[in-house]
Amino acid sequence: MKYLHNIGTYFIMIKDMFRRPTKWSVLKTLILKDIDDLIIGSLGIVAFIAFFVGGVVAIQTSLNISNPLIPKYLVGFATRQSIILEFAPTFISIIMAGKVGSFITSSIGTMRVTEQIDALEVMGINAINYLVFPKFIALTLYPFVISIAMFLGILGGLAACVYGGYGTLEDYIEGVQNDFIPFHMAYAFIKTMVFAFILATIPSFYGYFMKGGALEVGKASTTSFVWTSVVIILLNFLLTSLLLG
Amino acid sequence: MIEVKDLHKSFGDAHILKGISTTFDKGKTNLIIGQSGSGKTVFLKCLLGLFEYEKGSISYDGKVFSNLSRDERTELRSEIGMVFQGSALFDSMTIAENVMFPLRMFTKQNKSEMEDRVDFVLKRVNLDNAHHKMPSEASGGMQKRVAIARAIVNNPKYLFCDEPNSGLDPKTAIVIDNLIQEITDEYQITTVINSHDMNSVMEIGEKIVFLKDGHKEWEGSKDTIFRTDNEAVTNFVYSSELFKKVRKMYLDGNQ
Numbered sequence: 001m002k003y004l005h006n007i008g009t010y011f012i013m014i015k016d017m018f019r020r021p022t023k024w025s026v027l028k029t030l031i032l033k034d035i036d037d038l039i040i041g042s043l044g045i046v047a048f049i050a051f052f053v054g055g056v057v058a059i060q061t062s063l064n065i066s067n068p069l070i071p072k073y074l075v076g077f078a079t080r081q082s083i084i085l086e087f088a089p090t091f092i093s094i095i096m097a098g099k100v101g102s103f104i105t106s107s108i109g110t111m112r113v114t115e116q117i118d119a120l121e122v123m124g125i126n127a128i129n130y131l132v133f134p135k136f137i138a139l140t141l142y143p144f145v146i147s148i149a150m151f152l153g154i155l156g157g158l159a160a161c162v163y164g165g166y167g168t169l170e171d172y173i174e175g176v177q178n179d180f181i182p183f184h185m186a187y188a189f190i191k192t193m194v195f196a197f198i199l200a201t202i203p204s205f206y207g208y209f210m211k212g213g214a215l216e217v218g219k220a221s222t223t224s225f226v227w228t229s230v231v232i233i234l235l236n237f238l239l240t241s242l243l244l245g
Numbered sequence: 246m247i248e249v250k251d252l253h254k255s256f257g258d259a260h261i262l263k264g265i266s267t268t269f270d271k272g273k274t275n276l277i278i279g280q281s282g283s284g285k286t287v288f289l290k291c292l293l294g295l296f297e298y299e300k301g302s303i304s305y306d307g308k309v310f311s312n313l314s315r316d317e318r319t320e321l322r323s324e325i326g327m328v329f330q331g332s333a334l335f336d337s338m339t340i341a342e343n344v345m346f347p348l349r350m351f352t353k354q355n356k357s358e359m360e361d362r363v364d365f366v367l368k369r370v371n372l373d374n375a376h377h378k379m380p381s382e383a384s385g386g387m388q389k390r391v392a393i394a395r396a397i398v399n400n401p402k403y404l405f406c407d408e409p410n411s412g413l414d415p416k417t418a419i420v421i422d423n424l425i426q427e428i429t430d431e432y433q434i435t436t437v438i439n440s441h442d443m444n445s446v447m448e449i450g451e452k453i454v455f456l457k458d459g460h461k462e463w464e465g466s467k468d469t470i471f472r473t474d475n476e477a478v479t480n481f482v483y484s485s486e487l488f489k490k491v492r493k494m495y496l497d498g499n500q
Binding site for chain 2: 020116121125
């Protein structure tokens with residue numbers, strides 16, 4: 001029953017996010033701040049993880065090819081497919097659920113605990129629009145983060161493959177270019193946009209509707225991470241079945 | 246003036262407000278007092294429109310809150326200033342930005358007009374040189390004064406204060422009390438203060454509403470509270486030896 005109540009409240013929050021918009025001059029500042037916090041602030045960790053995981057994928061693929069009949073360019077091909085189809089859109093989103101999601105939940109939750117949200121409501125401001133909508137707009141730039149993750153993941157694979165002695169540059173590049181299906185990029189970015197919406201709204205929901213004090217802010221951040229990850233994984237399955245199945 | 250008629254509010258089976266009727270007058274500091282759990286905060290949140298109530302009515306200068314459309318409620322709320330117990334300053338903004346916030350949201354003033362108004366109200370609350378400080382760098386008393394400045398910056402008709410003196414030393418508490426009273430008088434605001442502080446009751450209680458177990462037990466002023474023989478009021482207000490002595494001196498002096 002509690003889950004149903006939460007789901008209902010979540011959808012009401014989504015509806016309220018688009019009602020009674022905040023004045024543009026104020027909203028603009030909030031959006032720019034959220035772009036800085038959520039997008040620019042995540043680039044470092046995303047770049048680091050993508051580069052090294054790309055490298056690991058290339059090494060693992062190379063080490064598992066023992067049959068001489070399998071072409072060497074498969075390392076580049078497998079790395080590209082793994083990074084574009086799953087690693088960049090899905091697993092970076094899980095990492096972002098931890099980084100960005102817990103930041104959103106704890107910052108909104110702290111505003112709840114310290115009555116800052118009550119202050120907004122007393123002033124007649126739609127607090128959900130004021131707090132959640134700028135995050136939603138900021139996260140429409142999330143595909144930019146994922147594009148960087150894709151590029152650096154493939155680059156990391158190349159570096160590991162060539163400098164680790166697992167293959168030649170020519171083979172790797174041939175693999176990356178081989179049998180490229182443009183729809184796979186569309187599929188990856190459709191997933192990315194859906195996950196961006198989830199990353200903006202589920203952590204906001206857990207922050208906005210939390211009750212209690214500092215301890216509950218921590219608990220809400222954890223719960224938010226768990227549920228954001230669960231929803232991302234489930235939607236990943238659903239979208240893959242619909243778009244590629 | 247705010248008029249409350251037969252206000253009822255429940256949470257599940259718990260009946261918190263049991264038919265409160267009273268008025269809060271314009272240009273006066275109206276205090277709501279009572280023990281913890283008497284329903285003061287729920288009453289204040291109903292007045293602010295943060296809680297929906299089951300029965301009764303609250304009218305602001307004749308406008309019944311529950312009859313107002315969403316837009317009319319938003320407009321009314323822009324005429325309300327609120328000082329929260331913990332100040333509730335936006336911690337990502339400087340003190341000047343906090344005070345400017347209602348102007349940015351609800352007025353079409355340009356930046357220099359807003360800055361002039363912020364300078365004026367910060368000076369009014371004796372905070373001339375704190376514009377660029379963050380709330381975390383300000384003391385409790387300063388934060389309360391910033392909260393008052395933010396509450397009055399947009400010339401509100403109604404000012405609500407939830408425990409404005411909590412956590413302050415007695416001297417700063419008196420400064421805050423006097424500031425609220427001066428502002429109320431100067432701008433003819435309808436001020437409603439939720440308080441536990443008996444010093445505030447004696448200093449600025451031009452109208453006092455005493456709540457007990459969710460109903461209005463007594464109402465009067467800082468003068469009549471000395472003479473009341475209501476047992477619940479005397480047990481609450483004169484629970485300390487100091488206030489018992491003050492009351493005795495007052496009564497002896499007025500015989």
